[in-house]
Amino acid sequence: MYSSTNMSKMEKRKERSDNVIDSSMDVHDYAASASNECDYSTTPLPDTPSKPPAQKKGKILNSDELADSAIISTLSALINNRSDALEGMISANAIKIEELKQTIDFVCAEVKDLQKNVKDVNVRLKAQERLGGANETRISDLERYSRRWNLRLFGVPETYKENIRSEVIRVCGETYPEARSKYPDAVDSVHRLGKGGDNTRPRAIIMQFTSRVVRDALWKAAKKSQFLKNNNLRFAEDLTSSDRERRRILWPKVKEARAAGKSAYYIGARAFIDGIEISP
Incomplete structure (x- = not known):
């Protein structure tokens, strides 16, 4: 059981606590009323001391982390160097590409000029080919016309120091006797064709006439001449x-x-x- 002394102490403590609560309630009400009446602009506020922000302590890396950091730094430097080298190469190549483009443009212009020139040359060449073909036809016609004054004679034996013109006139007289008196004047030039030396086969003889009438009459008679057949002789056109x-x-x-x-x-x-x- 508690003693009377202890009981009195406890009662006193309770009494003091009740007084404190009552006083705080009174102060609260006073402060609430006083806050409406006080002018805070005239009452300076005390300075609040400020501390500088605390510096963060660096993290201490171990040996593996230091090695990885060194590798990363090396790779970064290598990548930067390679990047700089690539940029230089790209810049140099860009200049070369531009020069190459200019060269290609120049060459293309030259090729276009050449193509135009070739086209013009082809046009002129075709014109020349047509002209050449026409000239060739004309020359062939002229040659063919001039050869109509000639006849060839095959089968006359060759002799040493022969008088071939006299022999031809004799053969012509035997082939077409009707013009015998005309042959000395009608037969102009006579000679053998090709090089001599082959005694197995006599060379052909070409005759040029001054009269187409005599030549054509002899040629017509030669087709049915028995004299030519008997002597193995033959006339032919030139x-x-x-x-x-x-x-x-x-x-x-x-x-x-x-x-x-x-x-x-x-x-x-x-x-x-x-x-x-x-x-x-």
Whole structure:
């Protein structure tokens, strides 16, 4: 049990606490009323001391972290160096590409000019080809016309120091006697063709006439001359190389037609069978 002394102490403490509560309530009310009446602008506030912000302590790296950091720094420096080198190369290549582009543009312009020149040359060349073809045809016609004054004679034996013109006039007189008196004047120039030295086969003789009438009459009579057949002699037209080649190609058809009893003959380089012209 508690003693009377202790009881009195506890009662006193309780009493003091109640007084404190009552006084605080009174102060609160006073402060609330006083706050409405006080002018804080005239009452300076005390300075609040400020502390500088505390510095953060650096983290202490261990050996592995230091090695990784060194590797990263090395790689970063290497990447920067490579990047700088690539930028330099790109810049240099850009200059070279621009120069190359200018060169290509120049070459393209030159090519266009050349193409135009080639086109003009082709046009002129085609014109020259047409003109050349026309001139070739004209020359061939002139040559063919001039050769119509000639005849070739095959089969006359060659002799030493022969008088070939006298022998030709004799053969012509035997082939077509009607113009015998005209041959000395009608037969102009006579000579053998090719080089001598081959005694197995006599060279052909070419004759140039001054009269187409005498020449044509002799040529017509030679086709049916018995004298020529008996002496293995033969007259032929003096053809151009192209006409001779065309006749050579047509000869098999002419020969076949003659063997079949048909009328086959030549007029110049043209071949006819029963009056119808044949083609190669």
